[in-house]
Every structure is written in C-alpha cells, then in structure tokens.
Amino acid sequence: MTGWSRHTGLAIALDQENVDTDQLIPARFMSTPRSEGYGQFLLNDQRRDHTGALIEAHPLNLNPKTSILVMRRNFGSGSSREAAVYALVDFGIRVVLAPSFGDIFASNAVNNGLLPARLPDAVIDRMIAQLGASTAQVTIDLPSSTISIANESVRFDLDATWRQKLVNGWDDIDLTQVHADAIAEYRALRAQQKPWIFSAQETAG
C-alpha cells in the first residue's frame, strides 16, 4: 500500500446514518475475487435497481468521480467484512467524513489507505446542509488533520498511529516482525504457565 499526505477531490454528502457494512456491500457479492474490482458493488441496493441497472438519480451515479463522502453517524457499523472498505476504495473513495464510525470498519479503512475522519455532529450538519445535492472541491491534509472546503478549514480527529500508517502506507506485519524476539519470549513463557492453551493443538491430516 502506498501512503498519502494530501488529497484534493470531489465531495458529496449522503444524508444517511447507520450506513452499515451490509449496505456498503451486500453479502451476496462477497465471493467475487478482489481482482474483479469491488467498486461496482458499493451501496449496490441503493445505486442499482433489481435488474442491476444503475439508478441515475443516485448521487454517486451522478458523480462517479467522487472521492470524499460526507456521512452521518455510525458509518460502517456492523460486520467486520473488509470488503466494505474494498468497495469504497475500488470506487475511488479516499476519505469518509462522519461523526462516528464502526470500530472494526475504521481499522479496516486505515489498513487500506482510506481515511475515516471524525468531525463533530454540528460540522457534519453544516456540511450536509451546504452541500445538499451539489458537489464541492475539498482538500484533506493528513499531517495537520485539516479539511479545507471553500474558504473554511476545520480540524478532524484521527488517532496518531492511524495518521502515521496512512501517511507511510505502513504494513503492520513489517512493523511487528521487529518484535519477533519479544513474541518468541512471550510464547515460551505462556506455554510454560498456561500449557493447556497449547496442548489442544492437533495437525490437520
């Protein structure tokens, strides 16, 4: 994954709360290999009719170049399916602005270079009112945690580790391998103190 520090793109608002991962990508699409692209499935049941045709009036269909979403609270709640993040990322979404996110969704997002930026309810209210059905050019700056829209600039909340991961495009496995000795030491001690945790091991035949 490559990191990023600054992004300028087209923002739209969807005035919806509790947009869960089942809506972001319905389960029936999840047996598709990632290589086929998950962007086509993003919010499928809102964006497409029952024949699979795109519903023209949907804001995302009107603005397929959208890279920033403004949403209401509890975005990405529900299942741990990382496919919900793949659908957003493959569609071209880089940033979601919302008052709150599902915990697992937010970590999944950061692991895929998607920024889940938390903003106070009042700020989101104002953005949704201002944007309405229109679009706006928005710039997100990760190092300073700011969003610039029109002449205004607001700060968003982001965990410091997550900022670093997004900026550097870090992969946790590399980071963890630095601690290989500490892990080995821990494991040896645990096996000695709590042997029953390990004694259940069996090898698949």
Next chain:
Amino acid sequence: MMPRTLLDKLWQEHEITRRDDGASLLWVDRHLIHEGSHHAFAKLAARKANTAEPGLTYGVVDHYAPTRGAPATTDIARMISTLEDNAERYGITCFGLDDPRQGIVHVIGPEQGLTLPGMLVNCGDSHTSTHGAFGALAFGIGATEVAHVLATQTIWQKKPKSLRIVINGQLAPGVGAKDIALAWISKLGADGARGQAIEYAGETVRSLSMAGRMTLCNLSIEGGGRFGMIAPDQTTFDYVRGRPYAPTDADWDRALEAWASLKSDPDAAFDREVEINAADIVPIVTWGTSPEEALPITSTVPEPNNLEGADAQKLSETLEYMGLRPGQPLSDVVVDQVFIGSCTNARIEDLRDAAAVLSGRKSKVPGLVSPGSKLVKEQAEAEGLDRVFVKAGLDWVGSGCSMCVAMNGDAVPAGNRCASTTNRNFRGRQGRGARTHLMSPAMVAAAAVTGHLADVRPLLAGRGVA
C-alpha cells in the same frame, strides 16, 4: 496494587509490548477462521509469508454452508473449497462441511472447548465478542488483521475504555438474554458502546446459562462494542469441563486456579457504568433497520409526526422500507416467514425455548430452523425437538449461518417480513428488500403460531417454562 477490571487483567496478561502511541501488541491464543478468510490468505501468499501458529488456528465452514443438499452455486462451492484447501496447505485443523463438528464458528469454539477463560480469541467476524462470555478477550477483526494474526499470532490494538452494564433483578418468564441485549442497545444506541469494552455484571447475568451469556456478549457489537465479557464462575467451569479441547487432569486443576482470578476487583473503576433493572424488561422486537430501533412488543410503531425535519423524514423512509404504518400496534404486524438460527440464538437452549412454544401447535407461516452446529442438531434430535418443529410445519435444516447473512442462498425474498432470531435487521441483510424483525427464539415461535408479531407470555401459560 491498584484495583483492576477484568479488562485490565486480560489486557495485561496478553500484552507483549506497547508502542509509544499506546497501541499494544497482544498475543492471540485462538484464531478462528471461516470462508471469509480468503482475502487474508491471498495477502499471506502475496508476501510469501507462512502461518506462525497453525496449531492455534481453527477453521470452520459456516457462512456459505448449504443447509439443504449441495452448495447452491459454483461460486459458493468455491468459497468452501478455498477455505478447506487453504487450511490443508497451511496445516490448520478445519471443521469442513463433512465434519461432524461443523457449525457456526461462535457456536463450535465454545462447544469444542477451543474457547476457554482467560484467552484472547480473534476471528474475522464481528460477533467474535460471543467468546467473551467465558471471561475471554474476544474481538472481531478485518481481513488485513486476519493476515497479520496468521503471520504473527499477534494483533495490534489500543486498549478500549471500559463500560460495565450491571443487570440486577429477576427476569419475567418468557424474557431472556436477547431481550436484555435489545433493551440496552435501544437505550444506549447502535453506537452507544463504540470504543468501549463491555463487562456484563450483576445477579441477572450470573443467573444466565452459558447460552444466555453468549447471546448477550454476541450482541455487544450491535451496540457498537467490539468486546463483551462476563467473569467466569461455576456455570462457566461446569460448561467447559469435559469438552474435547478443554484441559484435563493436572492441567484442569491449574487452569481452574488461574481462572479464579478472572474478575474485576471489587473497587475497580470503570470509565462508564450503566444499570438495568431486569424486572423492567419485557419481550422486545425491532421495528426498524438498526438494532437500536427496538421496542417492547406491547408498544406501537413510532410516528414521524412526533418528530421534526430530517428525523421525521428518516423515520418515514425506514417505515416505508419496513412496510409499517405509524402508530400501528406492533402485535398487529403480520409476518410472512420465520427464521430460527445464527450464532446469536441457535444453541440447544434456544431451540428448547422455541420448541416449548411450538409444541403441539402449528405455524401459520413457513420457516427455517437451522441449529448452530451439527452437534446441536444431534442433541435436538435426541430430545425430539426436530419433531416439534416439523410437526409445526417448519423446515428442520442443516447448520450454518444460513438466513442470518443470506450468503449460502437462503434468503428472505424482497418485501417479505421475517421474524428472526438473528442479530442484524439492516437493510438487505437477509436478502435484498427483506424486512427483518429481531427477537428471541420464544418470540419467533410466538410469531410463527400467531402469524404476526406477538407477546410470547400468554402462549407460555400452563407450559411450565421459565
């Protein structure tokens, strides 16, 4: 020493190191995987990494498991064989489709004794909080994190804040763990426990069976909490003892000794506490498309007229999706079908609860009963519960996630209304356009025999059920 919460103790026990930014590297005692792990295995293969501890990793076919006959499509069959192949390649024990121990991951972990008090359990599934019912640190993770656990047997995690939900008082007959869960979620909101680890405590929780405790912890995520946990006690130890993977002999004695300390110290401080009186809880059903949209069965559908602006608009949209009339009594809502299953409510106790209502009665609507595991199925058949369901007119099918997530082909048709023992009433969860009402197994049985959402309590009269 400072008094510590159960969360503090479990965290400390699993912490290998902590970074300057506060993230902890935690040791994972059990890693459970299912068909959804294919993205993680692809990541592993891409970086030519191996599994660190295949012996601590267990796989099971559940999300795509057919409940009747062969897999519905070749895509579904491929999802199942991909898991079985990956497990074999990496030396992971897998409870495949033909294994007599197959079932839903959160049912079989405890059933097999793979889940034990004091463990850290990870699974690429949000309802992993279920395992917290044993006094374990159990939480759901995404595919990138699954790859990380496979490669290192560790997980980076920031310690959540602590929330204690204390439930005291006597539950009324016909009221159970599902009602407790829906009660607190509707009170605090679907994101009410976000960023918090929940410990359930109080005499009501202590009096719950392990099945009830698992239901309660399972639903933590529906209130936004990634962790739910209950301190282990004699009920826990009695459940665990003798399970296939549980410790035996000297190990059992040592384990019991270690498990005795797994509880919050009397003076331990929680970041937040919520109290609920069990006597106030009545059977609850959801009416909307978020688990927070839940009300006692005795109430009426909310009215947009009582709200303003955007809120009224949103409520109208939800009611339209759900096909409900504002102000309509919930017990007037006619259902098209029922589903009894899922990791929330498909254990033997749940099936007994439903059968107690259905026994000697007919269901007015069609429905599926999918036991949580093959072993639950076997047990239910030994008790004759399958006959109760079949005589009532319901389909007794194989075990798996089935209609909880509609991945295996079992789906609720668009516009159909389903009374369901599952955990999510999200739009499209049980199939595109499906209308889901969440409730307890006894309440689903009540909906079946009456043909509408119904209070189960009168139906239990004279049946000697608690």
